[in-house]
Amino acid sequence: MTHKHGFEAVDRSLKDVMRVVDPRSRADVVHASLCSSYLWSSCKVLTLTKNMRLQAGSEDTNVYEIRKFSEWIQKFGDGLVGDPNDGDTEVDIEFTDDLLIQHVTNPIASLVDITYPDLQNRLWDPNYL
Structure with a gap:
């Protein structure tokens, strides 16, 4: 702190x-x-190498998908996704369709629903969030 x-x-x-x-x-x-x-x-530079947030509370059925997405996030953070960038230009990053929120009228509400399923019923449960 x-x-x-x-x-x-x-x-x-x-x-x-x-x-x-x-x-x-x-x-x-x-x-x-x-x-x-x-x-x-x-200064001492510390780097994060394991995305613990993606692994918390995961089911065995989607471990492969979580690991694949975690590796993609790591590559993205390391600048290995997309074209080389010298800092003076914008970089276009291509996202696969499974990462996109499509065909919804309210993308923010959809993102909240995907991230926190059943939020309305479990909002006051301190263990849920």
Whole structure:
């Protein structure tokens, strides 16, 4: 847990970096990042390698699908999905049809229903969420 003042200081600093008369180039922004700071040598980079959220409460029948989706999410996070990107252009990521919410009038409600089935009846159950 980090004190809120730390995050607010970072927020103000990033706003200062981006609020200049002439827009900064990508190189300027990278140079102003934490990686270029004298503090970087004191940092330890931690990487997540296992998606525990996808495995919580899963049934044996869909373990293969969860593992496949988890591997895709890992590749996506590592930048291995799609074309190479130098940070200056948008990247088109292709999603398979099984990941898309299709043919619904309210996609947000559909996403909530898929993520939290029977939410209306189990909303006050502390073990459900």
